[in-house]
Amino acid sequence: MNKNIIMLALSIFFLSGCNNFLDIVPDNVATIDYAFRMRATAEKYLATCYSYIPNLGNPENNPAIFGADEFWLSNHYSYIFTFNIAKGEQNINNPLIDYWGGYNGGKPLWEGISQCNIFLDNIMSVPDMMEEEKRQWASEVKFLKAYYHFYLLRLYGPIPIIENNLPISASSKEVRVYRRPVDEVFDYIIQLIDESLSNLPETVKDEHTELGRITFPIALSVRAKILVYAASPLFNGNKDYQGFKDQEGRDFFNAEYKSEKWQRAVDACREAITVAHNIGYELYEFEGSHLTKNISDETKLKLTCRGIVTERWNPEIIWANTNSTTRYLQEWCAPRALDVSQMSYTGSNGSFGTTLKIAGLFYTKNGVPINEDTQWNYGNRFDLRVGTENEKHYIKQGYTTAEFNFDREPRFYGALGFDGGIWYGNGKFDDNDTYWIESKRGQFLGKQQAGWHSVPGYFAKKLVYYTNTSINSTTYTSTNYPWVMLRLGDLYLLYAEALNESNGPSQEVYDYIDKIRMRAGLPGMEESWSNFSKNPNKYTTKEGLREIIHQERSIEMIFEGQRFWDLRRWKEAPNDLNMPVTGWDVDQETAKAYYREKILFFQTFSLKDYFWPLRERDLIINKNLVQNPGW
16 A cells, blocks of 8 residues: 555444543544654554444444344334335445445444554554554454454445455556455454454453453454354355356355264354363353342342343353443333323333244243244233232232233343333332333323334333432433444354354254353253143254253343344345334223234345345446345
8 A cells, every 4th residue: 555645534433431442542643654653653543443333332333233132113214225125125226334435334344444453554563552453453453354344245245355455557457356256255254363363362451441342252253153154055065156256257155064063162152162262251140239238139120131132241252342332222212101191201201112923932931942832822822910919029919010020031031111011220229119101092101193102112121230220200311331243142142043053953053042041040951841831852853952942042132232233144044034023002091992903014034135235336447346146
């Protein structure tokens, strides 16, 4: 890269109030020489490379929050691009959440890759730095470069590989790059991460200023996850894309299934988990705090489900993005107010409602799907029932709600708020004195206008920190946690999946699934299916165990931005996203009328929706690019 090239002006916006390394963004400078003349300016350029990490904690920037079927909004909020994607409004003229060019909620990741290349070309020339530190910073940026390629690959499928920036003298032919086969892109990404590993630290030196910077366990864990993606049906033996070629006739997808991809993923997951354990990462469990009083085991399980992501830097979190915080997300997930005296409260609004389909994913208290449990009356799930002493930590005593909300697993009550459901926290931390939700029309959390309520009737409690509190009629105080990019529980389930796909059912697969289930207060998988399932031998076959793992993962990772990608990589998106989106009839005032399943939208998903379209203008400028199928 010519060192006298004027740098591109960067439009980078950060949330206020975060005082740490990743907030430092350099001023625009005239030359590359100036940017790398000393350690201080080079560190600012390092921060620029980090600044392109997608802001996944903001639902307007993360396609995986509203882009599938977990959340549903009032049409009043059609300005949220990711919601419009869920409604099938992606397009080629002005694509939504465009991470190729950086439009409509997306960041310009090709620009980010270019900045990483500039950094890698120049970091070793900085005069006032130790060689060890130069190599560490270079390794961090190599990882970021790999991650940006991976994010683009997940969105667009085959993409160009930008190993080096083109010189200013590059010809028009050189500038018109080609998309590359997905296997080549995966190999390049893994190569970059492998090159980064030897110079990354196990932990950051200063947690106050460096949390969120790339470490050895982060790189190793992301590497494992990427290899699981490479082995998954969307990218491994996908015959749907036969005939999808570049302008030179190369196939973008290899239609031949390769079992060795799963074995490679197994090895990578095992290595990442071993390193994480050795460093001290472990599954999070809520043990109580100085605020909690008379706290029951049931409430501890609910707060474990919430704290997995909301408890800042708990021992399960391997990677979190400190520049992607969640105050906005929490305010829109939390109900308006949990007190009838605060009907005018406007600090939170509960508009990010979650669907009946998602509520139906969670197991019964026996640890099996609701339509499989021999002791759970699936046919009468929409009947009415009154809460009793037996359910007092989950459902308000004496309150009428649906059978659907009774006798469910602890994660159901930890992840979801619902009409009649207990909401621990919000200033009340005694199990004998808690808030509950009343959300039928005319009640204090019921529908009052087009927005400002949960359209499907459920609230994403999992994403709301339990100490968040309404101070008065206009103020909502929240603990602003960073968006979790990857955690140990995620790795456990990826490992179980890879083991099953590689070698079929085994005790090791069961053990890693059960680590998640036991933490959630459930019996082991074998015990649950053997004793309570209509299909008691389901876990003994590869296909049956695959179905169990997929549902276990959908429950455990709910609202964490994984379902959107998982449904795609499993090639199960048409099964789930061609179903109607439903909720309760929140326009009704009585329990009998409210608890009727109401269709909110008919989603459609086809082959073209597996990958984002390229902007039509980009195809005109670069004739070597080809559009994704269906667009």
